[in-house]
Each structure stands twice: as structure tokens, then as C-alpha cells.
Amino acid sequence: MKNLFLILFLLPSFLAFAQTPPGRISGTLTDSTTTKPVPFATVAIQTLDNKLINGITTDDKGAFMLDKIALGTYKVVISFVGYRTKTLDKIALTPEKPVIDLKQITFSSDSRSLNQVDVVAQKALVEDKGDRLVYNAEKDVSNTGGTAADVLRKVPMLTVDLDGNLKMRGSGNIKVLVNGKPSSIMARNLADALKQMPANIIKSVEVITSPGAKYDAEGSAGVINIITKKAIKGTNGTVNLTAGNMNRSLGGNLNMKGKKLGLAISLNGYQYRNIGETSSTRTALTEAGEPSSILQQSTYRDNTGTGGYGEMSLDYDPDSTNRINFSANAWGGNFPMNSTLDSRLTSPQGGVLQAYHRDIQFRNPYGNTEFNLGWTKSFKKPGREFSVLTQYARMPDNYYYTIRQTSMQSEVPTYLERSTNLSRNNEYTFQADYTHPFTARTKHDTLNFKFEAGAKTILRGIGSEFVVEQATTGLDADYMVDPTRSNDFTYDQRVVSGYTSFKMDTKRKWNLTAGARLEHTSIQGDFVSTQSAFSSQYQNLIPSFTIAKTLKDKHTFKVSYTQRISRPLIWYLNPFRNSSDPKNIQTGNPFLNPELTHATELSYSTFGKEGASFNAALFWRQTNNSIEWLSTVDEQGVAVSTPQNIGRNASYGANLNLSLQPNKNFNFSLGTDITYVDLTSVALNQRTNGWVWSVSPNASYKLPKDVTLQANGYVGSGWISLQSRNSGWYYYGLSAKKEMMDKKISLTLNLNNPFNRSVRITGNQFAPTFTAQNTSLFVNRSVRLTLSYKFGQMSSGGKQSKKIRNDDSKGGGQ
Numbered sequence: 001m002k003n004l005f006l007i008l009f010l011l012p013s014f015l016a017f018a019q020t021p022p023g024r025i026s027g028t029l030t031d032s033t034t035t036k037p038v039p040f041a042t043v044a045i046q047t048l049d050n051k052l053i054n055g056i057t058t059d060d061k062g063a064f065m066l067d068k069i070a071l072g073t074y075k076v077v078i079s080f081v082g083y084r085t086k087t088l089d090k091i092a093l094t095p096e097k098p099v100i101d102l103k104q105i106t107f108s109s110d111s112r113s114l115n116q117v118d119v120v121a122q123k124a125l126v127e128d129k130g131d132r133l134v135y136n137a138e139k140d141v142s143n144t145g146g147t148a149a150d151v152l153r154k155v156p157m158l159t160v161d162l163d164g165n166l167k168m169r170g171s172g173n174i175k176v177l178v179n180g181k182p183s184s185i186m187a188r189n190l191a192d193a194l195k196q197m198p199a200n201i202i203k204s205v206e207v208i209t210s211p212g213a214k215y216d217a218e219g220s221a222g223v224i225n226i227i228t229k230k231a232i233k234g235t236n237g238t239v240n241l242t243a244g245n246m247n248r249s250l251g252g253n254l255n256m257k258g259k260k261l262g263l264a265i266s267l268n269g270y271q272y273r274n275i276g277e278t279s280s281t282r283t284a285l286t287e288a289g290e291p292s293s294i295l296q297q298s299t300y301r302d303n304t305g306t307g308g309y310g311e312m313s314l315d316y317d318p319d320s321t322n323r324i325n326f327s328a329n330a331w332g333g334n335f336p337m338n339s340t341l342d343s344r345l346t347s348p349q350g351g352v353l354q355a356y357h358r359d360i361q362f363r364n365p366y367g368n369t370e371f372n373l374g375w376t377k378s379f380k381k382p383g384r385e386f387s388v389l390t391q392y393a394r395m396p397d398n399y400y401y402t403i404r405q406t407s408m409q410s411e412v413p414t415y416l417e418r419s420t421n422l423s424r425n426n427e428y429t430f431q432a433d434y435t436h437p438f439t440a441r442t443k444h445d446t447l448n449f450k451f452e453a454g455a456k457t458i459l460r461g462i463g464s465e466f467v468v469e470q471a472t473t474g475l476d477a478d479y480m481v482d483p484t485r486s487n488d489f490t491y492d493q494r495v496v497s498g499y500t501s502f503k504m505d506t507k508r509k510w511n512l513t514a515g516a517r518l519e520h521t522s523i524q525g526d527f528v529s530t531q532s533a534f535s536s537q538y539q540n541l542i543p544s545f546t547i548a549k550t551l552k553d554k555h556t557f558k559v560s561y562t563q564r565i566s567r568p569l570i571w572y573l574n575p576f577r578n579s580s581d582p583k584n585i586q587t588g589n590p591f592l593n594p595e596l597t598h599a600t601e602l603s604y605s606t607f608g609k610e611g612a613s614f615n616a617a618l619f620w621r622q623t624n625n626s627i628e629w630l631s632t633v634d635e636q637g638v639a640v641s642t643p644q645n646i647g648r649n650a651s652y653g654a655n656l657n658l659s660l661q662p663n664k665n666f667n668f669s670l671g672t673d674i675t676y677v678d679l680t681s682v683a684l685n686q687r688t689n690g691w692v693w694s695v696s697p698n699a700s701y702k703l704p705k706d707v708t709l710q711a712n713g714y715v716g717s718g719w720i721s722l723q724s725r726n727s728g729w730y731y732y733g734l735s736a737k738k739e740m741m742d743k744k745i746s747l748t749l750n751l752n753n754p755f756n757r758s759v760r761i762t763g764n765q766f767a768p769t770f771t772a773q774n775t776s777l778f779v780n781r782s783v784r785l786t787l788s789y790k791f792g793q794m795s796s797g798g799k800q801s802k803k804i805r806n807d808d809s810k811g812g813g814q
Helices: 002-018 148-152 184-188 190-196
Strands: 023-031 042-047 052-057 063-069 072-079 086-093 099-107 126-128 133-135 158-160 166-168 174-178 202-208 222-228 233-244 247-257 261-285 291-319 322-334 339-346 352-363 365-378 385-394 397-406 413-441 446-471 487-506 510-527 532-551 555-566 584-587 595-607 613-633 639-663 666-681 686-703 707-716 724-726 729-740 745-752 758-767 770-779 782-795
Touching: 023 042, 023 072, 023 086, 042 063, 052 063, 072 099, 086 099, 126 613, 148 158, 148 190, 148 202, 166 174, 166 222, 247 782, 261 613, 365 397, 613 758, 613 770, 729 758
Parallel strands: 023 099, 174 222, 584 639
Antiparallel strands: 023 063, 042 052, 042 072, 072 086, 126 133, 133 202, 158 166, 202 222, 233 247, 233 782, 247 261, 261 291, 261 770, 291 322, 291 339, 322 365, 339 352, 352 397, 365 385, 385 413, 397 413, 413 446, 446 487, 487 510, 510 532, 532 555, 555 595, 595 613, 613 639, 639 666, 666 686, 686 707, 707 729, 724 758, 729 745, 745 782, 758 770
């Protein structure tokens, strides 16, 4: 191992001898009439076919210098409000003359009065970036005032059910990043976290189905990277106010970016309402398959949760090659899950064995804080970079419930129960990365290479103390601790990893990326109260490769393969038993093993004029040691649900994404996917298979006077697990946006499922110990009105900070 890291450390030094000297272009911009400098003008370096290479703004003396440009022939485009755009053609950087000083450049003012600048070209709603699919959430007006769950429902290849559970191509084992870095709030409970993140702060969402070696190996289905809005040069901000029957929020952000120092602050408060009801009938079976009891239950819930989110980031650039960044964010709130429950247990002959009514008060006050500190060093060679990044995250996560049980005929309590689960999660991360590009030329081609290497350590400390008290008489004075349902649990996990990756691009449009990541995991767990401990360790070598060929500059074919590993998170490991419904008990499993997934993909993408694009992919994914929640039912009708390693989960499918822009005002996109799921458990002697599919259309039209209309929808076939099948569901939404006062103020109206109050989903469960039928009703008809105000000014410039991340693009995917 020591020799491996020594080789990785020394290799870039040897490669440096093969470098072509970097190019540099500089100059000074002056007004043609006054001869005074023109500060803060935009200077862009473009290829001869108008592709942007780099850009900068002139300083207060009108000077600029771009010193990270590969050798070649370019044009320099200079623009500024009130001046005519100036283009300098055929600026050639050669090995003999890699540095060009344009000296004094005169800039002529534009005599025309500019009342408003209209941007005709629009960024597509969905873009194919080769190694990832990008959904530009900020361009979708229907997201205004919603949550991250609303945003992800519209992202190709992703499905979010009405409970907020996220899946990619039918699999829920996904690594979710925020700005390229792991987020402990997402690891806690992904469904809850997506409901709590405001949509207004999301810029885009990246879907990465075949992550390279630079990414952590976690997430068997792939990686989702949520990019939040970032500050650029200047002082600016926004204030957003949303009112609605299901969502309410108030928030804003302030960004100040100077030449060396940048500060960004964001604060948001929100409320989310959840209304629903369920009914179920479950038949417990004996070993011979005969009914032993029948359980009929109905529940109702109507809860409103309140929370807040805040973030502060500070960036300092002591010079042009160094950046120091610090950021801190905090989440907090309380999302209750109060409900009423009617339960009736009968014999197969119809005799009542047990019947009761329960009022359940369940609350989950939580908090989460993260701190990031990093240093990034860039070099004269474009793309060469070294960074050291650290992160500390602390997440107390507590659960409390109280139960008041009565008979069906009386309101006098016959049983009382209360429980406390104090859970915590501390996480420390240390990471170092190095990137080194170089170029080689052959007789027939030019080869551009990029070598990457890095190391990372993650230390996780998890604890859970839970106590259950009960009063079998129904009197508060008779509460007693139940020692069989109380315990203290500690869990420590350490992941040490190193990776190396090699990328090659050729002038003939071939692209090859290959890499490997070695991860070593050690685990120690201890049930303190019962004095029982366990430990384990394992290591995984994760290979990955992608090969792509582009024809005629717009048709790209790609083949990729990677392995992924999914370590069970605290939500799966916590052994706390949620017995708020004594007939349906849920508990974690601290003895889970990680999943290992093999993923292969064949894809094709192209684009045309007027913003049209098309992407299609065939994929195969097989997960061994797959983790699923499984239930067993005893003869008394009590079901215990816990996550288990079931065996094999294989998926075969295809997805298509089409975007059209017939004119500058109209955009249309359509995403479809179909997957054949095959789940097999030899230990449980069960197998389930079948097809799942979904279709997601989205259309927007821009009317005169800054009015935009949009319609979107989703229809899907439902989902399949080892023990269940569920019916499909759909949603649709209509949106209208009006911009006023030079687009500083916008008013957005969103209607979701306006003609249907709720969505009804039916399901069937099956196992050797039971069969069940259930119906769930989710109220999702909603209306919300959002007022947004923008203030200040901003311009391009500056560079983005790096944080703990697994994103191989610079600047967190910006």
C-alpha cells in the first residue's frame, strides 16, 4: 500500500516533463473616446466555431490576463453594457509563441439606448453532459415554492413516490450528494430530507449512472448530485415568500463577491403538510399455509411539520492560484407523525380476538450541522490542481412517541406506552485530490490526457439509547420501564480509500476513462446494556471504465461499466423498535452486510438545431447481498419488519429522453423508462419479477409581457419488491409565472392535481407467513403562490470552491 501511494505521488512529476508550455493572453482595455480604462468588461476566449474556453473580467485598470489556455487558435470576444462587442480573430498560441500580449485594445461605445437586453438562447431543461444527465431545475417555473421532492420527480430516470421515497431505474440504493459532497441530512432519512429542502435553492440536478473512480463507491444504482445556487461576482440577493395549502415558506439569500473575498448567506423557514389514510387486511398463515388470524386496520394522519435551513460560506483568494474556503450549514425542525389507528384481530371463523383504538403522538425533532474547510492550489498548467478538504458533521436525531389505547366502545384508557430514542451521528472526513493534465501528439492525432489520484478517510460514530415504558393498567402513575425493549447501542465505522483515474481525449473524438478505487471498511458495534459486541472488516477493489466515440460532432456512442458498494446507513442499522403499532413493529438490523453491484450501460446521444436533444440508454444492473425491508408475521398477527440481505436483485431496462425547442418561446421534453426487475432470495425461497415503467412529459411556453406558462406530469406502473407489488400512480401540474419591474419581481402560481384531491394506491403483499392487501390514499391537490424579489447586481467572474465531494467536474458541477 505504501508503495502504491508513493507511485501515485511521484508519477505526476515524471509526467510533467512531457508537457507542452501553457498559453497566455493578456491586454488592457481602454475607451476609444476618453482613452480611460474600461473596468469590469467581459473578456471571453472562444474557439473558431464559437465554443467558450475561458473568460474573465477586466480589473479596475482595464487589464486582463488569461494564463491557463491550451495551445491552439482562438478568437477573443470583448463585451460590456453600453459598448459595441469587439472580436479579435485568429489569435494563435504556438509552441514557438505561447504568450501573446494584445497590449492596448480600444473599445467603442454604442450610441444606441439599451432599455432592456433580451436573451434569446435558453439553456435546455435537460442536458446530456456525456458522463451525466443534467436537469436544470432553475429553468422550470413549476418548481417555484416547492421542495426537493417536487424537483426530483421531474428528473429523467428518477421516481419519487408519494411518501418521498426515491428510486433510480427501480433501485432505492442511491448516493445523494449536495454540491458534490455527502450530506448527513440525506443519509439520515432521504425521504424526509427531500421534503425539507426548498426547491428555490436548487440550481440543477445531475444524474450519474456510471460514476468513475473519483467518486465514493457508495450507491449501487448510481449518484445524484443536487447543485444549489451559487454566488458570482457582485452583491446580490433574493427574497422568496410562498403561501399555499400544503407548502409555506419564507427565505432568502445574500451574496457578496469581491476580488479576493466572497461571502454567501442563505436562510429558509418552511412548513410541510402531510394528509393521508390507509386501510389493510392481513391474513397470518401457519406453516401448512392455513389462515391462523385476520388483522384489519385503518389509520388516518394530518400533520404539519416546521423546519429551517441556513448556510454560510466564506471564500478567500490570497492570489490567483490559491483558494481557502469555509462553509457551515444547519438544518433543524420537528416533523410530527401523529395518527389514529383502529385495529381488529379476528379468527378465521370470525370471532374477535382483539379490538382497540389508538391515539399515537409521534414526533421527531432533529438537527444537523456541517462544517467544511478546504484549500485548493492551481498551477500554471490549465487543469492541474491539488486540494485538501475536510468536513465535520453532527446530527442528533431523536424520536418520541406516546400511545393512548382504548376499547372500541369506551374512551377510558386501557393501556399506555411511551418511548424515547436518542440517536446521534458524528462524522469526520479528510480528503486529498490531485489532477494532472498533459498532451501528446502523434503523426495522425492529438491526445489529451488527464491523470487523477486521491485518498480519503471517513470516520463515523453512531449511538442510540432507547427506553420503552408502559402502563398496562392505563394509569399514568403505573408507568414502568420494559427492560426487554430498552438498550444502548454504539456503532463505529471507518472507511479508508484511495483511487487513481486516467482519461484520454483525442482530436478524432474518442474518449476513454478508466480507473480503480480501493476501499477498506472496518466496523465495531456494541449493545452496551446487554454487553454483546460485534466487529467486522472488508475491502473492495472497485473498477470502472467508459469508452465513447463522437461522430460528426453531434452523435455520441458510449459503453461503460462500474461496480458500486452500498453500506447500510443509520436508518437501517438502528436497532430501536418502533412499536407504536403493536401489530406492525419496525426495527433496524445492525448486522447487515454491504451490497455489491455490477452496472453496465450502452447509450447514444445527439443534439440538433434549436435546442433539440435525444438520449437513449440500455442498462443492466445486478446487486448481490441486496438489502430490502422484509416482514414476518406470527400466529398472533404481529408483523416485524426489518432490513435484510435477501440475495440477488437484477434489473434490465432502457430509458429515453427527448428535448425539443421548436422556437425561442416553446420548450418540450419527454422522459420514459422501462425496467424488468428480478429479485431472488434462496434463503427465503422467494422470487418476484415483473416490468415497471414511467413517462414524464414537460412543456413550457413564453408569452409576451414576460409571462410563462408550463404544464408537467408523470404516470408510472408502480413498483415491485420481494414481498409486494403496488399499483401505479400519476400526478400533473400547471404553472404560470409573471415577471415585473425589469424582472426584479416575479409572481408564480402553481397548481398540482387541481382536479383530483388525492391519489389512491393499492398493493398486495405475500410471504410464507402471511398475505395482505392494502390501500393508501395521499392528499396531494395543492395550490401555492410565490413572490420572489431580486436585488443588487452581479457579473461573471470568480471561481467556485471545492468541498468534500465526488464530482469530477470543477466547481461542484457548475
